[in-house]
Amino acid sequence: MDVSLFDFVLPQERIALRPAEPRDAARMLVMEGGGELRDASVRDLPDLLRAGDCLVFNDTRVIPAQLEGTRGEARIGATLHKRIDLRRWQAFVRNAKRLRAGDRIDFGAGVTAIAEERDDEGGFTLCFEGDEPVELLLERAGRMPLPPYIAGKRAADERDKADYQTMFAQKDGAVAAPTAALHFTPGLVAALEQAGIGTEQVTLHVGAGTFLPVKAEDTADHKMHAEWGTLSAEVAERLNAVRARGGRVIAVGTTSLRVLESAADDAGLLHGWTGETRIFITPGYRFRAIDGLMTNFHLPRSTLFMLVSALMGLERMQATYAHAIAQYYRFYSYGDASLLIP
Incomplete structure (x- = not known):
């Protein structure tokens, strides 16, 4: 499909720089379904779903x-994006032209890494030196990797350490938050259970x-990035039972959806x-495992x-986003949510 079909104009002031509080x-x-759009609140979720439904969260x-x-004298920026093994990560590198295979980068706080090899996109494989777990090294020297549409407007700060983490976060490894789940609080989860x-x-x-x-002009030419995921056999069995009883499986976020x-x-x-998984979902895809999606804009x-256009239809999603922009919804990682049920 022509990628330009998925374009729209978003005013910069609609991009949220901080999450809602609470x-x-x-x-x-x-x-x-085919009904009209409804403006609601995340707090309304227990009333918008049915008893027997199940929400699926990403615990990364x-x-x-x-x-x-x-x-040396060159400043080097690195954003880790894919773990290779216990000490090695693939990284996007800023000022990569000043870096060669075998160079040592000093990230401060006693954290150093060797640039092993350049990849096809101009980044590098970095091997962190020493015996300490890489997670501990990153806690000392790293910063939260805010998306560029936020980082370009303000620097990451102490608030982001909590704001950019969901209440379900347990397993280290993501370099971007599963943002739909940022909206959840213990009180909301309790209300859902009730x-x-x-x-x-x-x-x-x-x-x-x-x-x-997507930089390609046609979706067929886009190379999807790979992400590591897991679904336990026990959770799979329980979700199958939900649908067998007539309940709906609602993915919270596109990341959960891609696993399912x-x-x-x-x-x-x-x-x-x-x-x-490199699953790339575009209009025409037949959804197999989910009955709805809660996601940000x-x-x-x-x-x-x-x-989301594959799930609900491209024309309907363009109309939905036009409504969201006109009604001053907040967009992207720290923005508002949508509940999409075909």
């Missing part, structure tokens, strides 16, 4: 994956490429699954806007 006070735009934890260092709505968790370590616009769709067979049954020409 988190569940964010607005939520509801599109269900964002690591402080953005580093600033030096190689309403008979279940919750389950999967893992997808979100990569830095998730939110980038990667783990489903052609009949829509989920199975235990672990591995890398996405970038123009992005794979995520293509995904």
Whole structure:
């Protein structure tokens, strides 16, 4: 498909630079079936879903994956985006022309890494030196990797260490937050449970490429980034039982959705699954494992806007986003939410 079909004009002032306070006070735009759009709040979620439904969250934890260092007199910036093994990460590198294979980068706080090899996109594989776990090194020297549309307007600060982490975050490895789940609070989860709505968790370590616009002119020419995820056999069995009883599986965020769709067979049954996924969902895709999606508002020409267009229809999503812009919804990672149920 022509990528320009997924373009739209977003005023810069609609980009949220901080989350709503409290988190569940964010607005939520509801599109269900062929009905009209409804303006609601995240706090309304227990009333918008049905007893027997189940929300699926991503329990990945964002690591402080953005580093600033030096190689001699040259300043080098690195954003880790894919783990290779215990000590090695692939990284996007700023000022990469000043870096050669074998160079040592000093990131301060006693943290150093060797640039091993350049990749096809101009980044490098970095091997962190020493015996300490890389996670501890990043806690000392790294910063939260805010998306460029926020980082370009303000620097990351202490608030982001909490703001850019969901209440479900348990497993280190993401370099971008599963942002739909940022809206949830313990009080909201308790209200959902009281309403008979279940919750389950999967893992997808979100990569830095998730939110980038597609540069190809046709979707067929886009190379999707790989992300590592897992779905336990026990969770798969419980989710299959939800649908067998007539309940709906609602993915919280496109990251949870990508795990579920990667783990489903052609009949829509989920199975235990672990591995890398490059699933690229565009209009025409047949959804197998989910009955709805709660997600934030996405970038123009992005794979995520293509995904929601596949779920609800491109024309309807363009109309939905036009409504959101006109009604001053807040966009992107720290912005408001939408509830999309085909």
